[in-house]
Amino acid sequence: MKLDPKALRYLSKDDFRTLVAVEMGMKNHELVPVSLICTIASLKYGGTKKSIQTLHKFKLLFHDGRNYDGYKLTYLGYDFLALKTLVSRGVCSYVGNQIGVGKESDIYIVANDDNHEMVLKLHRLGRVSFKTIKNNRDYLRHRKSASWLYLSRLAALKEFAYMKALYENGFPVPTPIDYNRHCIVMSRARGYPLTQIVQLRHPSKVYSDLMNLIVKLASYGLIHGDFNEFNILINDEEEITLIDFPQMVSTSHLNAEMYFDRDVTCIRVFFEKRFDFIGERWPKFKDCQNIHSLDVEISASGFTRDMEKEFQDLSKQQDDEEEEFNNSSDDDDDDDEEDDDNENEDDDENNVDNDNEIKNSSKQEKHVKKEVEKVENNDTKEYDDEEEEEEEDEDEDEEEEEDSDSEESVEDNTPVIEEFKGLSLNKNRDFKFSNLKDEDYKAPIVLRKEFIENLDENQSVEPKKEKVELTEEEKQRRKEEKRQKMITDKVKRQLGKTMREKVSVRNNVKSRTKKEVQAHISSY
Numbered sequence: 001m002k003l004d005p006k007a008l009r010y011l012s013k014d015d016f017r018t019l020v021a022v023e024m025g026m027k028n029h030e031l032v033p034v035s036l037i038c039t040i041a042s043l044k045y046g047g048t049k050k051s052i053q054t055l056h057k058f059k060l061l062f063h064d065g066r067n068y069d070g071y072k073l074t075y076l077g078y079d080f081l082a083l084k085t086l087v088s089r090g091v092c093s094y095v096g097n098q099i100g101v102g103k104e105s106d107i108y109i110v111a112n113d114d115n116h117e118m119v120l121k122l123h124r125l126g127r128v129s130f131k132t133i134k135n136n137r138d139y140l141r142h143r144k145s146a147s148w149l150y151l152s153r154l155a156a157l158k159e160f161a162y163m164k165a166l167y168e169n170g171f172p173v174p175t176p177i178d179y180n181r182h183c184i185v186m187s188r189a190r191g192y193p194l195t196q197i198v199q200l201r202h203p204s205k206v207y208s209d210l211m212n213l214i215v216k217l218a219s220y221g222l223i224h225g226d227f228n229e230f231n232i233l234i235n236d237e238e239e240i241t242l243i244d245f246p247q248m249v250s251t252s253h254l255n256a257e258m259y260f261d262r263d264v265t266c267i268r269v270f271f272e273k274r275f276d277f278i279g280e281r282w283p284k285f286k287d288c289q290n291i292h293s294l295d296v297e298i299s300a301s302g303f304t305r306d307m308e309k310e311f312q313d314l315s316k317q318q319d320d321e322e323e324e325f326n327n328s329s330d331d332d333d334d335d336d337e338e339d340d341d342n343e344n345e346d347d348d349e350n351n352v353d354n355d356n357e358i359k360n361s362s363k364q365e366k367h368v369k370k371e372v373e374k375v376e377n378n379d380t381k382e383y384d385d386e387e388e389e390e391e392e393d394e395d396e397d398e399e400e401e402e403d404s405d406s407e408e409s410v411e412d413n414t415p416v417i418e419e420f421k422g423l424s425l426n427k428n429r430d431f432k433f434s435n436l437k438d439e440d441y442k443a444p445i446v447l448r449k450e451f452i453e454n455l456d457e458n459q460s461v462e463p464k465k466e467k468v469e470l471t472e473e474e475k476q477r478r479k480e481e482k483r484q485k486m487i488t489d490k491v492k493r494q495l496g497k498t499m500r501e502k503v504s505v506r507n508n509v510k511s512r513t514k515k516e517v518q519a520h521i522s523s524y
C-alpha cells in the first residue's frame, strides 16, 4: 500500500489514540473489538466510534464483521504510527516521493526542518500473508500470519542494528539516523543501484572493491547474504555504498560457506554479463579470517541473539505460509481475490447474511462478557500498565456520561473530517521544500507536527483536573464505585448495541419477506 501522508492533516489526537489502542489490542487479538479499543484508549464510546470511522475511511484500519466483529491495523495505519513518533522526535517533518520498492519494503525521501533529505525505509514483511489473512474467511487457520506486524518490526530493528555497527566500523553504508516500529531513517546515498549502470570507467577497480568488501565483512564475522547489483549503489566517482541488511548471517552459520559463495558468484556473474569483465581472482570462504566481532555493538542496539533466532523462525514460518497460500490460491473463490481498494465493501452490513449477523452478535456478546469478566477479575494484563493507570485516573465527569451520548454518535452521519486550520491545503508552498529535484516532482506533504509532536502515546488526552485530598477510605470507596459503574456501563452499552443489531436484522427479514410476498403476488 502506498504511503499517503495526506490523512495526517485530518487526524486528531483522539484518532491517534484510537490507532495506538488498536495496535496494543493486536498484541493478543487478531481483530480488536470496539469495546476493547474504548477501554484501552480510555475514550468515550461515541468518540472512539467516530475516530474509528475516520481511521477506517483513510484505510488506516481494516474492519471485518464476517466471523467476528473487530478492527486491525493496515500497513498504512502502522506507517502513520511510526511516522508520528519520528515526527515528534524531530527526526523528519516532510515526506517526499517514493524512490524505491523492494520485495519487502517501500522507500521514501523524507526531510527534517532544515530541509535535510534522508531516506525512510518501511519494512513490509509478510505482505503476501497479510493479504491472505484479509481475504481468507477462516481466520484461525491463518492465526500465525498476524505476526506480520512483529516481523516487520524485527526486520527494521535488525537492519538498523547492523547498519549502525557497520557504519561505526567504517563500512560504506548509509548513516543510520533513527528507527521506530517497522521504519528506519538513514542518510540518502548519492548514487544509483549497480543494476542501472550500463558502463563503468574502471570495472576492475569496482570489482576488487566489492570483493574486498565481502572479505572485510567476513573478517567481522558477517556475510551480507543478498550481495547483488540491487543492493549496491554506485556514485559518479565509482564509490560503492552497501544497503539492505535484514538477511545478514554470521560466518558461524551452518550454511555460511554457501551464502558467502553465493554473494561472490552474484558479483562475478553480473560483471561478466553486464560489463564483459571476467574476474580472474575471487575470495574463498576458507581463506577468510574472523578477526573482529560486532556482536556487542549489535546487541547494544537492541537486537539480541534471541531476537535473531525468533526472526529467522518467524521468517521461515511466513515463507511457508506464503507458499501454502500460493499453492491453495488456485482453489479459492473469485471473491477471495478482492484488492485493497475493496476493503470498504467488506463491512457493508447489507452484504452480510442475516444468519451471519445473528451469529456475530451472539459471538460478540460472548466476547464482551469475557471482556467484562476480565475487568471484574482485574485481569488487565493485556493492557500496558500505564494504560491501566490512566483508566484509574479517569475524569470523574466522564464516568457520569450517559449511554445516550454513545448511541447518538453511532448513528451520527455528519462528516468527521475537519480541515487543519493552520494549513491551507491548496497552496503548495506550504508543503514545499526546495532541494528536491526529481523530475516527477510533487509537492511533499507536511506532517501535522504541531498537532502530534506533543502527543505521547501513553499520555492521557483529557487535561487532568486538580485533585482534592481524600482520605484512604474515601478513595477506596470511590474506586470501587467507579469500577462497578464501568462494568455496568460496558454491559449496558453492549446489550444496547446487540439489541439494535437484532432489530436491524429483524427489519431486514421483515422487509425481505414483504418483498418476496409482493413478488409472489405479482407473478399471478
Ligand SMILES: Nc1ncnc2c1ncn2[C@@H]1O[C@H](COP(=O)(O)OP(=O)(O)OP(=O)(O)O)[C@@H](O)[C@H]1O
Residues within 6 Å of the ligand: 099, 100, 101, 102, 103, 104, 105, 106, 107, 119, 121, 174, 186, 187, 188, 189, 190, 193, 230, 231, 243, 244
Ligand atoms: N539509503 C539509501 N539511499 C538511496 N537509495 C536507497 C537507500 N536505501 C534504499 N534505496 C533505494 O531503494 C531501493 C530498495 O531498497 P532495499 O534494497 O533496501 O529494499 P528491499 O525491500 O530490501 O529490496 P530487495 O529485498 O528487493 O532487495 C534500492 O534499490 C535503492 O534504489
